[in-house]
Amino acid sequence: MHRMWAIVERELRRFRRSPMLIVMSMIMPLFQLVILGYAFGGNVKHLKVAVVDQDHGLPAVRIRELAGAVSAGARTFDTIEYADQGQALTDLRNGVVNGVLTIPPEFSRRVLTENEPRVALIQDNTDNFASGALSGSISSLLAAFNAPPTPARVAGKATLDVVEVYPYVPYIQYLLPGSICMSIFMMVMIGGGIIFIDDKARGLHEGYLVTPISKFELIAGFNVSGTIKAVIAGATIMIIGSIVAGVPQPLDPFRMLRMLLVVVVTAFALISLMFLIMVRVTDPLLPRAIFGVLNTLLYFPSGAVYPTYAFPGWMRVITSVDPFTYAVHAFKSLILKDTGIGAITGDLLYLLAFSVIAMGAATMLFKRTL
Amino acid sequence: MSMPAIDVRNIVKTFGDFTAVKGISFSVEQGEIFGLLGPNGAGKSTLIRMLTTLLPPTSGTALINGFDISKQANDVRVAIGVIPQAMTSDLELSIEENLLIYAKLYGVPRATRTRLINELLEAVELLEWRDKPVKNLSGGMRRRVEIARGLVHEPRVFFLDEPTTGLDPVSRTAVWEMLQKIKATRDLTVLITTHYMDEADRLCDRIAIVDHGQLVALDSPLKLKASIPGKNVLEVSFGNAPAGWGDRVRALPHVEEITEHDHVFRIASANGPATTLALMAAADQAGVSVNSLSVQSTTLDDVFVHYTGRALRDALQEPSAADRGMIMRR
Numbered sequence: 111m112h113r114m115w116a117i118v119e120r121e122l123r124r125f126r127r128s129p130m131l132i133v134m135s136m137i138m139p140l141f142q143l144v145i146l147g148y149a150f151g152g153n154v155k156h157l158k159v160a161v162v163d164q165d166h167g168l169p170a171v172r173i174r175e176l177a178g179a180v181s182a183g184a185r186t187f188d189t190i191e192y193a194d195q196g197q198a199l200t201d202l203r204n205g206v207v208n209g210v211l212t213i214p215p216e217f218s219r220r221v222l223t224e225n226e227p228r229v230a231l232i233q234d235n236t237d238n239f240a241s242g243a244l245s246g247s248i249s250s251l252l253a254a255f256n257a258p259p260t261p262a263r264v265a266g267k268a269t270l271d272v273v274e275v276y277p278y279v280p281y282i283q284y285l286l287p288g289s290i291c292m293s294i295f296m297m298v299m300i301g302g303g304i305i306f307i308d309d310k311a312r313g314l315h316e317g318y319l320v321t322p323i324s325k326f327e328l329i330a331g332f333n334v335s336g337t338i339k340a341v342i343a344g345a346t347i348m349i350i351g352s353i354v355a356g357v358p359q360p361l362d363p364f365r366m367l368r369m370l371l372v373v374v375v376t377a378f379a380l381i382s383l384m385f386l387i388m389v390r391v392t393d394p395l396l397p398r399a400i401f402g403v404l405n406t407l408l409y410f411p412s413g414a415v416y417p418t419y420a421f422p423g424w425m426r427v428i429t430s431v432d433p434f435t436y437a438v439h440a441f442k443s444l445i446l447k448d449t450g451i452g453a454i455t456g457d458l459l460y461l462l463a464f465s466v467i468a469m470g471a472a473t474m475l476f477k478r479t480l
Numbered sequence: 481m482s483m484p485a486i487d488v489r490n491i492v493k494t495f496g497d498f499t500a501v502k503g504i505s506f507s508v509e510q511g512e513i514f515g516l517l518g519p520n521g522a523g524k525s526t527l528i529r530m531l532t533t534l535l536p537p538t539s540g541t542a543l544i545n546g547f548d549i550s551k552q553a554n555d556v557r558v559a560i561g562v563i564p565q566a567m568t569s570d571l572e573l574s575i576e577e578n579l580l581i582y583a584k585l586y587g588v589p590r591a592t593r594t595r596l597i598n599e600l601l602e603a604v605e606l607l608e609w610r611d612k613p614v615k616n617l618s619g620g621m622r623r624r625v626e627i628a629r630g631l632v633h634e635p636r637v638f639f640l641d642e643p644t645t646g647l648d649p650v651s652r653t654a655v656w657e658m659l660q661k662i663k664a665t666r667d668l669t670v671l672i673t674t675h676y677m678d679e680a681d682r683l684c685d686r687i688a689i690v691d692h693g694q695l696v697a698l699d700s701p702l703k704l705k706a707s708i709p710g711k712n713v714l715e716v717s718f719g720n721a722p723a724g725w726g727d728r729v730r731a732l733p734h735v736e737e738i739t740e741h742d743h744v745f746r747i748a749s750a751n752g753p754a755t756t757l758a759l760m761a762a763a764d765q766a767g768v769s770v771n772s773l774s775v776q777s778t779t780l781d782d783v784f785v786h787y788t789g790r791a792l793r794d795a796l797q798e799p800s801a802a803d804r805g806m807i808m809r810r
Contacts, residue, residue, distance in 0.1 A: 116584035120570065123581075127572045127613075313566030317629075320532050320562040321585040322554050478553075480534045 113323040117331025118338070125301060125339050135296040135343045143282065143289035143351055146415070151281025154243035157187040157208040160198035167218020169255075173229060176251045177211065186247040202234060209233035209244050279446055282355045287441030288414025290347050290369075291376060291434050295408065297343035298380045302336035303388045303397040311394040319478065329389075329473045333381050340377035345370060357445055368451060369444050372458070376437040379461040382468035383433065389475045408434045413442075436460045483546050485510045485637050485669035486531065491540035493526050500526040502693040503540065508669060508686075513659075515684035516673040517780065523693040524673040525565055528641045531671070532562045545636050558586070561635035563626050565642045571615035575606055575625050578614060579632050586633035600628040603662050620651025624658055631662065640672045644679060652676070656683055677780040687780070689787055696787040705778045708786040709736035712752025713776055716745045716759065719769035728766070732758045739785065746785065748778075 125131065161177060163170050174189070181188045190207060192198040198210045212230040220227035231248050235241040309315060318328060348369050352360035359365075387404075388397060411418070411425055412434035421429060429435050440457035443449040451458075486508035493501040501523045508514040516524045529535040531542055533553040541548055547555040569578050579597045588596065601607045604624040614622060623643055630638060640659075644652040656679065663670060674680050680687050681701045688698040697704060718725065721743070729745060730738050734755045737748040749755035752775045763770050 112587060113585050116581055119584070120573070120581045123577060124570060124572045312568075313564060314568050314570070316534060316562075316564040316566065317568035317582070318585065319534055320557055320560065320564075321582070322557040322587070323585055479536055480529060 111327065111330075113321070114327040114331040114334065117318075117323070117328060118335040121332070121335030122338060124305075125335075131301055132297075132342070135300050136293055136346055138296055139289045139293035139347050140350065140354075142292060143285055143347075144354060147280070147282025147285045147355065150415075151284075153184075153186070154240055155185045157240055157244050158206070159187040159189050159244070160192045160201060160207045160210045161189045162192045162195045162198050162210060162212045164195070164215045165213045165217040167221075169218045169221040169227070170213045173211075173213055173251070173255060176254055180247055180251060184247070186243055199232065202232060205234070208237075208240055209248075211248065276447060277358070280356065283357055283446060284442075285415065286351045286355045286357065286445055287438045288409060288412065288434075289351055290344055290373065290441055291412070291414065291437045292405075292409060293347035294340045294344040294373065294377050294437075295380055295405070295434075297340040298336060298377070298384050299397065299401055299404070301339040301343075302332070302381050303384045304394075306332060306385070306388055307391055307394050307397050310392055316480070319480070325476045325478055326473050329385060329469060329476055332385060333378070333469055336381035336384070337374065337377045340381060341370075341374050344373035344377055348373060352445070362448075365444055365448060368454075369441065371451075372437060372440045372444065372454065375458050375461045375465070376433070376440075379433040379437070379465045379468070382465040382472065386468045386472040386475070389472045390477070408432055411435070412438045414438045433461055433464050482510050484508060484543075485512070485545060486514070486671060487543040488527075488531070489540050489542060491527070491530060491542055492538045493523075493530055493535060494538045500693050501530070501537075504690070504693075504695045505540075506688055506695060506698055508671060510669055511667065512685045513663060513670040513672065513683055515680040515687040516671065516690055517675065517677070517680045517687050517784070518673075518690035519675055522690045524690055525641055526693075527690070528639055528671070528673055532560060532639050533557055558633075559636050561630035561633070561638045563623075563630045563638075563640040563643050565645065567619075567622050567626065569614045569622055569625050569629065572613060574611050574613055575601065575617075575628075576610040578625060579629055582629050583632045588633050596632060596634065597628075600631055603665070604628045604658055618651065620647050620654055623647060623651070623655055627655070627658060627662070631666075631668075634666075636667070637669045637671070640670065642673055642675070644674065644676060652679070659683065677784070681780050689784060691788045697783065701780060704780065704783045708748070708778065708783055710748030710750055710778060710782075712749050712755075713778055713782050714745075714747040714749060714752060714755060714759065715772075715774045715776075716747065717743060717771040717773075718745070718763070719771050721768055722766070725766070725768065728762060729759065732762060737786075739789075746782075748782070752776075 159177070161174060163174060177187075177189050180186055187208070192201075192210075195210070195212060198207065201207050202210050210230075210232040212232065214228065214230065217227050217229065219225075229252070231245060233241045233244055348366070349361070387400075391397065407428065409415075411421065411428040412432050413429065414434065418426065418429050418435070436457040440454040443453045447453070484507040488504060488506050490503045490505050491501060492499065492503050504523075504527060516527065518524050526535065530537045531544060531549060533549055533556050536550065541550050543549070544556045545559040547559060549556050570581070573581070576597060579600065580593065583593045583597065598607070601610055604627055606621065606624055606628065609617070609621070614625060617625065627640075627643070630640075643659075644655050647655065659670070660683070662668070672683065684701060686698065686700050687704060689696045689704075697707070699707065726738060726740060726745070729735065729747060732755055734749045734751040735747055736750055739746045747755065747759075756773070756775055759773075760770065
């Protein structure tokens with residue numbers, strides 16, 4: 111196996127002299143973590159709601175006061191008083207406002223006579239996030255409106271008490287596991303696949319092929335060196351990302367060690383996959399061309415940005431074989447739940463099995479001749 | 481009689497419908513410098529790639545140092561050093577690192593590694609550059625690095641595939657001198673492919689001329705030159721040669737052979753000066769203008785023309801058969 115180590119040494123010596131490669135493979139995941147984390151993670155605020163009061167009774171005033179309280183407090187929406195419903199609807203269609211809250215005539219009378227009083231929310235549903243936040247906020251507003259001034263001593267209705275096991279998870283923390291996987295993948299792509307094919311195109315592999323090195327030693331050498339490079343990228347993002355995302359006790363050494371184990375196993379799985387894909391490729395443009403495809407196919411179905419429970423059946427098939435899925439799950443367990451190794455053993459075993467199968471297949475497919 | 485260092489037996493290589501090497505056989509004795517001469521696409525590189533185990537032969541085989549290239553490929557790889565046509569050194573690594581990595585790939589023991597690398601760097605005159613990255617070196621220096629790299633495990637047979645292609649004349653000469661120096665101090669058999677006639681003439685003990693995948697001639701440079709008609713070659717370009725002028729020239733004294741290509745006559749003569757005088761007189765008498773005229777001793781280029789029917793410089797312009805082979809393989 112000493113020949114395998116010669117390949118590893120060669121690759122790492124070259125890697126050390128390409129600082130731009132190291133930096134570039136980390137910049138994209140870090141930018142993605144910060145930009146997406148803050149872009150998707152915040153609460154919806156300052157939506158514009160037209161309030162059309164066609165009733166003007168005391169209950170209607172109470173509704174308007176509650177809306178004003180939301181505007182001043184949670185600031186989910188700001189209210190704009192409209193006298194004319196037609197104008198409010200025109201402004202809704204023109205995008206001036208996000209919703210129209212109409213308090214119809216007779217609302218107060220129906221409230222007082224307990225005769226199914228209703229208010230209407232007409233909203234722009236082209237933006238699901240905004241419309242969901244708006245209808246949720248107005249529903250809460252009405253719940254407060256309906257609440258009795260003094261609660262009954264013995265409640266007759268069942269209520270739900272929610273107990274959250276973990277502290278609140280900001281979206282940037284939710285995104286961190288995917289970003290660590292992405293940094294590993296970037297290094298695997300740039301420092302593994304692309305360099306491998308470029309060397310092939312430049313004829314550098316002819317130099318190896320005339321030496322007595324075996325197929326297995328060659329593939330193992332490339333895999334081990336690629337894993338080391340990817341671990342450097344993944345561990346760096348793991349540390350910087352934990353601090354940037356505000357993970358509690360970001361540098362806890364025991365959790366860092368467990369995460370490093372996941373980084374190593376993930377890096378090995380992804381580099382094995384990469385060489386399996388690239389082992390017969392000769393065109394240096396191909397790895398660049400499939401970069402985006404692979405990124406989409408591995409990253410998004412893994413649950414890195416959205417829960418996998420929401421995926422359609424065919425997409426869950428991809429999720430179930432995607433090594434990213436298991437890496438993301440393991441990182442989520444460690445970062446968001448601070449679990450021990452027991453909770454991620456299944457993930458680690460899958461990634462290891464995946465690596466062995468991919469590396470074995472790559473070795474079989476590797477051509478010892480030109 | 482000792483075992484040949486290289487024994488090629490009716491070796492054939494086809495790529496789809498295209499046959500790049502058509503049943504070539506020859507042997508190279510231990511210690512010889514053997515040249516494969518031919519234009520691009522003649523099959524030289526395909527042949528050398530088969531001999532160095534980079535391509536499997538379609539049929540036939542070859543023994544390198546007694547090992548079969550098909551059945552004992554790993555033993556062959558241990559016995560040979562190879563300088564491929566493309567520059568294959570790692571640009572980011574230093575000269576010494578390149579040699580060190582290859583010494584490890586060949587399993588050279590730690591105890592001898594440093595000594596061998598020092599000796600080789602001294603032989604290729606790069607000792608003081610040992611720490612420089614290869615990317616900072618000139619083409620000639622990079623070739624010398626590769627020559628040292630190919631010898632780092634002390635091979636018995638050294639293959640060089642067009643080692644001077646793309647180098648300037650000064651670097652080419654430096655590489656030749658380097659090879660001769662290394663050869664003088666080592667028990668080494670060298671097989672070199674080239675399309676430079678002067679290189680083959682100067683370096684090689686024997687030369688095989690390869691064209692269109694076939695061996696067309698094989699002998700020492702001296703014997704090859706002696707095997708064709710004439711001692712001198714006149715190359716003449718006429719301005720207004722009339723019909724039948726070729727026959728008039730053929731009838732001049734001492735002319736042994738005449739070929740014409742692109743209005744340039746190549747005249748093989750047993751007595752160059754006498755034929756030149758007769759030719760000038762005949763042209764003057766017939767009112768034919770002479771645009772250019774050169775007289776030279778027979779060269780390997782003339783040998784190539786004699787055996788292949790065309791000049792090597794023209795053959796070099798033709799599309800490479802290796803390229804055609806690659807296209808077909810894809």
